[in-house]
Amino acid sequence: GAGVSQSPSNKVTEKGKDVELRCDPISGHTALYWYRQSLGQGLEFLIYFQGNSAPDKSGLPSDRFSAERTGGSVSTLTIQRTQQEDSAVYLCASSYDSYEQYFGPGTRLTVT
């Protein structure tokens, strides 16, 4: 079946611009996760959604980051006023029962 999909696969943006990253989880998976992978920080957990419940945003690196999940399915991670330190690969994962997480291909974000 279809796996987790993310778009765009690559995004180059100028410092100060806003970007939106999209994640389509595996159908039927209620849990959705966002992670960030960078050379300096490794893999970092950002935020978790369970169904339609409000997420715990404490893992987001700054208030420029926000995320939402519509209808318990598609999720969007928004970064406002991007900075160069936001350059990273943003990975989305989904899970049926919070047991095993399946990762998408990621969005490589480059802030120039």
Added chain:
Amino acid sequence: ELKVEQNPLFLSMQEGKNYTIYCNYSTTSDRLYWYRQDPGKSLESLFVLLSNGAVKQEGRLMASLDTKARLSTLHITAAVHDLSATYFCASGRGADGLTFGKGTHLIIQP
């Protein structure tokens, strides 16, 4: 705060040899995950270990979990070039997400 440490972080080995990657985690956790990542690719799930003494094997890879020692190992038997990749261990569950180790960059040379 959960911390996960892997070692070694870099490993170069010859085909046919055996080796072990170690993963220590700092707080009690009943789940330990191993992932593989190829360059420019996403994370591929290898093993999920759920209980003390759990052992899982897939081909030339075998993972084990000792919850009392807070240690998991990934053992590679008779390595082949195709196993060259970066291997991550991770722990955690639910709303806390996964905490990953820094990864072990494995190069297997002919």
